[in-house]
Amino acid sequence: MHSRPFQFTAYAQNKGAESEGQVQSVRDWMLTDAFWRWAWCVSLIVAMLAGVACYEWWDDIVRVWPAAARLYLPG
Structure with a gap:
């Protein structure tokens, strides 16, 4: 007999x-x-x-997600 009860663990599933x-x-x-x-x-x-990547493709990001234009307002 085992002295410890069986425990379910994530590692037991991967054995x-x-x-x-x-x-x-x-x-x-x-x-x-x-x-x-x-x-x-x-x-x-x-x-x-x-x-x-965000810096380089900012215009494309704004074209796809117009609300992003409010994150950066120059001037």
Whole structure:
């Protein structure tokens, strides 16, 4: 008999697709400073690319969504 009751978790559903060692290694990697430095850098780059895309295609955005023109009124 098991001493602990069975618990439903998201990881229990994925055991057929992934081995438990892979899941644990991903968890361990997410706890490192290197992972979070990498994640912050990637998110900063994505935010900068989104800003540049909005700047470059602002006229097209306003054409599709006229209310966006009120976000920036020159002068």
